[in-house]
Amino acid sequence: MSAVTPPYPIAIAGASGRMGRMLIEAVLAADDCRLSAALDRADSPALGQDAAAFAGRTSGVTIGADLDAALARSRFLIDFTRPQGTMAHLEACVRHGVAMVIGTTGFDEAQKTAIARAAERIPVVLAPNMSVGVNVTLKLLELAAQALRDGYDVEIVEAHHRHKVDAPSGTALKMGEVIAAAQGRRLQDCAVYERVGHTGERPAGAIGFATVRGGDVVGDHTVMFLGSGERIEITHKSSSRATYAQGSLRAVRFLAGRASGLYDMFDVLGLR
Numbered sequence: 001m002s003a004v005t006p007p008y009p010i011a012i013a014g015a016s017g018r019m020g021r022m023l024i025e026a027v028l029a030a031d032d033c034r035l036s037a038a039l040d041r042a043d044s045p046a047l048g049q050d051a052a053a054f055a056g057r058t059s060g061v062t063i064g065a066d067l068d069a070a071l072a073r074s075r076f077l078i079d080f081t082r083p084q085g086t087m088a089h090l091e092a093c094v095r096h097g098v099a100m101v102i103g104t105t106g107f108d109e110a111q112k113t114a115i116a117r118a119a120e121r122i123p124v125v126l127a128p129n130m131s132v133g134v135n136v137t138l139k140l141l142e143l144a145a146q147a148l149r150d151g152y153d154v155e156i157v158e159a160h161h162r163h164k165v166d167a168p169s170g171t172a173l174k175m176g177e178v179i180a181a182a183q184g185r186r187l188q189d190c191a192v193y194e195r196v197g198h199t200g201e202r203p204a205g206a207i208g209f210a211t212v213r214g215g216d217v218v219g220d221h222t223v224m225f226l227g228s229g230e231r232i233e234i235t236h237k238s239s240s241r242a243t244y245a246q247g248s249l250r251a252v253r254f255l256a257g258r259a260s261g262l263y264d265m266f267d268v269l270g271l272r
């Protein structure tokens, strides 16, 4: 990616979604950013509307479905959509040399590999949670997991709004990965995602997940380290999606001027 100076021209995918709208407001409010395009699906009722119409404002950018036209006038694409949409956007970003900030969750292993391959050609920030608080919580979990390696059972409980389509959340899975790695293990070898019926006793070393869905919960995550005679609970609660949008703009600024590479919010926030 060649040098880019502010105001950074940013395209938003999933423009009429919960995060898309939050991102459009954040880009319009940031002095060093410029809304260059707003994208939605070809059959979206939002096509043809002003990108800020939902807020009763005018941005001068119309929501469209022409990905190539949008990327031709952009240097960054922020994508909070669905895995299938992200993969199509990724291929187009490589063709146009556009940097990507990916907040979408629910990727399978093949899709994660494709993102890593694309990041050999364009710079990409991929993170299941862009908030500063969650990423600091991940560091706390690393420390706790190292100190509580023996004799403590790990359970991760997450709650989200009734519209969320993937489970466990990308954040909960990342928490499990961070804890397992801090203990020299792999999440796929110890994760327990379901318990029903006669389960038998808890396997030693398991990392258990539980999912709550309902109402308008923005995003709650609690990790329990359950020992004999005590338990530690580390909780993060989001009360606004604005934190995810602000984190995404920090990711854009981090990517400006980088040629390629796959990064996460630890890189963006200097937490690695």
Ligand SMILES: NC(=O)C1=CN([C@@H]2O[C@H](COP(=O)(O)OP(=O)(O)OC[C@H]3O[C@@H](n4cnc5c(N)ncnc54)[C@H](OP(=O)(O)O)[C@@H]3O)[C@@H](O)[C@H]2O)C=CC1
Pocket: 013, 014, 015, 016, 017, 018, 019, 020, 040, 041, 043, 044, 080, 081, 082, 084, 085, 086, 102, 103, 104, 105, 106, 127, 128, 129, 130, 131, 170, 244
């Ligand atoms: N990393 C982070 O910090 C965060 C990540 N997320 C993740 O972001 C994603 C989006 O969340 P949210 O905004 O709540 O979801 P919404 O359903 O509200 O919005 C998704 C948007 O993407 C569009 N979309 C869906 N499928 C496709 C596709 N195949 N191609 C192009 N566009 C598509 C939708 O259009 P349509 O309505 O027409 O289907 C909609 O505009 C989820 O994966 C969620 O887990 C959410 C919050 C924070």
Ligand SMILES: O=C(O)C1=N[C@H](C(=O)O)C[C@H](O)C1
Pocket: 105, 128, 129, 160, 164, 168, 169, 170, 171, 172, 218, 219, 220
């Ligand atoms: O879908 C959501 O809303 C959220 N998704 C992300 C996830 O899956 O972890 C981040 C946040 O929890 C909100």
